[in-house]
Amino acid sequence: MKLTVIGCAGSFPGPESPASCYLVEAPFEGRVYRLLLDLGSGSLGNLQRFCDLRDIDAVALSHLHPDHCFDMSGLYVVSKYHPDGPLHRIPVHAPAGAAAFLARGYGVDxxxxxxxQFDFSNWRDGGTVHLGPFTVASVLVDHPVPAFALRVATEDHSVTYSGDTGPTEALVELAEGTDLFLCEASFVESVANPANLHLTGAEAGDYATRAGVKKLLVTHIPEWTDRAEVEADVKGTWAGPYELVTAGASYDLG
Incomplete structure (x- = not known):
């Protein structure tokens, strides 16, 4: 199982990274199965450095904010108009309403x-779906629009992705014992932050500690946020291995 960070900029693409997109790969039926966690603004271009777009098997959208889903428009163009012919219909798991929302965003008449092009299915709070070699569990988290944290697991390994969320105990149970906890930390502790929106590094570290994760990967840091301050907040609540992720980083779980 392998995780590659395609984009990790918080809230909008930054100069060093597209917005949120993560590629999860594992062997399946004699080939590599490729699942995308989110496909945010600017990520489709960087994704092509790591795989052929025709080899994407499924997409899991945590929520319907542009920095997590708007490059579905580009994937739609590739899927429908590729010179070698339309691609296979891609499963897309997302919050309810995604099909209409994304079509409006592109302007499909x-x-x-x-x-x-896309076979849409809705996440359920506490639900589980099977995609190739992966079992994907979904839980509703705390954000201004319906948003889900996801745990992607094979028989041997797991990656838990917070998506975007304010403080919520749901992450502790979902991430319990996970190999990689890919957790957002858009805010810092030194200021008063809006409620029900994002986490601080200290909150991400606290959840990682209580969930007993093996490694914390901190993501979704906006360009205007001081990464050093986020890191200091993380270290105040988490004593285990961690990284503030960057675009292009990969993590091979064997």
Whole structure:
């Protein structure tokens, strides 16, 4: 199982990284199965450094903010108009309403929207789906729009992704014992932050500690946020291994 950071900039693309997108790969039926966690603004370009877009098997969208889903428009173009012919219909798991929302975002006039290219399914709070070699568990978290944290597991390894969320105990149970806890930390402790929106590094570290994760990967840090301060906040609540992720980083779980 391998995780590659395609984009990790918080809230909007930054000069060093696209917005949120993570590629999870594992062997499946004699080949490599490729699952995308989010496909945010600017990420489709960087994704092509790591795989052929025709080899994407499924997409899991944590929520429907642009920095997590708007490059689905580009994937739609590739899927529908590729010179070698339309691609296979790609499963897309997302919050309810994603099919209509993404079609409006692209400006699709066809009554079918994007459904000939993408096979949409809705996340359920506490639900589980199977995608190739992966079992994906979803839990509702705390954000202004319906948003889900996801745990992607094979028989041997797991990656838990917070998506975007304010403080929520749901992350502790979902991330328990996970190999990699990919957790957002958009805020810092030194200021008064809006409620029900994002986490600080200290909150991410606290959840990692209580969940007993093996490694904490801190992500979704906006360009205007001091990474050093986020890191200091993390170290105040987490004593284990961690990284503030960067675009292009990869983590091989064997």
């Amino acid at each position: 066809d009554p079918l929207g994007m459904t000939e």
